[in-house]
Amino acid sequence: xxxxxxxxxxxxxxxxxxxxxxxxxxxxxxxxxxxxxxxxxxxxxxxxxxxxxxxxxxxxxxxxxxxxxxxxxxxxxxxxxxxxxxxxxxxxxxxxxxxxxxxxxxxxxxxxxxxxxxxxxxxxxxxxxxxxxxxxxxxxxxxxxxxxxxxxxxxxxxxxxxxxxxxxxxxxxxxxxxxxxxxxxxxxxxxxxxxxxxxxxxxxxxxxxxxxxxxxxxxxxxxxxxxxxxxxxxxxxxxxxxxxxxxxxxxxxxxxxxxxxxxxxxxxxxxxxxxxxxxxxxxxxxxxxxxxxxxxxxxxxxxxxxxxxxxxxxxxxxxxxxxxxxxxxxxxxxxxxxxxxxxxxxxxxxxxxxxxxxxxxxxxxxxxxxxxxxxxxxxxxxxxxxxxxxxxxxxxxxxxxxxxxxxxxxxxxxxxxxxxxxxxxxxxxxxxxxxxxxxxxxxxxxxxxxxxxxxxxxx
Ligand SMILES: [Zn+2]
Ligand SMILES: [Zn+2]
Numbered sequence: 287x288x289x290x291x292x293x294x295x296x297x298x299x300x301x302x303x304x305x306x307x308x309x310x311x312x313x314x315x316x317x318x319x320x321x322x323x324x325x326x327x328x329x330x331x332x333x334x335x336x337x338x339x340x341x342x343x344x345x346x347x348x349x350x351x352x353x354x355x356x357x358x359x360x361x362x363x364x365x366x367x368x369x370x371x372x373x374x375x376x377x378x379x380x381x382x383x384x385x386x387x388x389x390x391x392x393x394x395x396x397x398x399x400x401x402x403x404x405x406x407x408x409x410x411x412x413x414x415x416x417x418x419x420x421x422x423x424x425x426x427x428x429x430x431x432x433x434x435x436x437x438x439x440x441x442x443x444x445x446x447x448x449x450x451x452x453x454x455x456x457x458x459x460x461x462x463x464x465x466x467x468x469x470x471x472x473x474x475x476x477x478x479x480x481x482x483x484x485x486x487x488x489x490x491x492x493x494x495x496x497x498x499x500x501x502x503x504x505x506x507x508x509x510x511x512x513x514x515x516x517x518x519x520x521x522x523x524x525x526x527x528x529x530x531x532x533x534x535x536x537x538x539x540x541x542x543x544x545x546x547x548x549x550x551x552x553x554x555x556x557x558x559x560x561x562x563x564x565x566x567x568x569x570x571x572x573x574x575x576x577x578x579x580x581x582x583x584x585x586x587x588x589x590x591x592x593x594x595x596x597x598x599x600x601x602x603x604x605x606x607x608x609x610x611x612x613x614x615x616x617x618x619x620x621x622x623x624x625x626x627x628x629x630x631x632x633x634x635x636x637x638x639x640x641x642x643x644x645x646x647x648x649x650x651x652x653x654x655x656x657x658x659x660x661x662x663x664x665x666x667x668x669x670x671x672x673x674x675x676x677x678x679x680x681x682x683x684x685x686x687x688x689x690x691x692x693x694x695x696x697x698x699x700x701x702x703x704x705x706x707x708x709x710x711x712x713x714x715x716x717x718x719x720x721x722x723x724x725x726x727x728x729x730x731x732x733x734x735x736x737x738x739x740x741x742x743x744x745x
Contacts, residue, residue: 384409428459433472493717564719
């Protein structure tokens, strides 16, 4: 078996194992990806080839059933499959959410007789079907109905669990059947959200690299290589993507699928989810406090990426000699102090948040070693990060070309919520990001207004 080499294509990676210079063998378990006009008709043949058995649980919501689920059901029934449609539950506010309740709802319907699941939908349906099928040890196939995010082929599910948005380990779909006739007629806001999710790759990869440099964690450059070309193609075709042109939607869909693979290779969402994703997750978690609805994940991520990229630019221009390290040492909280302040800041979310924040808290002596390393290696850090990062101005151009949101106003989220997220979103997950980096240097608060105004997101 030949080992795939860059530039990677989807077909080259399917079902393959790469022996990597990072020392890890990367396996892509997904067997088939079909991206074509009219691809839905190929669902039965794809099932026959890759998914044994005849009893199918078709996971949909009311909208996705109408758009594509009903047809998938018919095609499968015509091919001799016994198909049981299962509609996700709608919350009291009329929304369908990927939460614990919906996962349990699907999970309880996976009886012994069910051989595999077919999920028809975008992020919500995919996440719920992915986690429920994983828990019930059944394979699944997904038919995306909108190119709105990159989670279709990842091995993790984003679930609202006990009030906190979490990425929960699951499995990858055995096959993806993406019908361009359906994807290109998805609501423009969802298509642009897909581009917003892709556009975060430079900053999320920079956060991952930064973590390796400062914390000594695992990093592999293959995830970045996997999406590199497809991501550039998305940037070059941003306007056509925004207009829903079929060819461009194909390019975006390919990039989103490769981005899912990049997370499989990394063994985590790190190459596709850094501080910018924390801002977005924080807005999701606090939406109901402010009486607003969550916006599309990728729409929020696109705007948050402008903030993150601007923060990187500010930090790069910082002179480490100008940082008052003595004051940092003096003000550094012990864990009990930090815990108390997290209680005050995060209110009802505090218990869950504290468990995450605990994961990256260091006692002062260890933090001092980290500071020293940063001081001594400042130039190295930026030499490593510069080739990964993309200027905020360029990201903004791309989002604008696609007609995607670039301001908080367009997201329906207030400036105050942006400030709160900028200062405190770092607490909601154990992962180290540029937000922690800035906080640890004592400049997060001081840079807040400058970053937010220069990022242009305040409109
Ligand atoms: Zn590797
Ligand atoms: Zn994302």
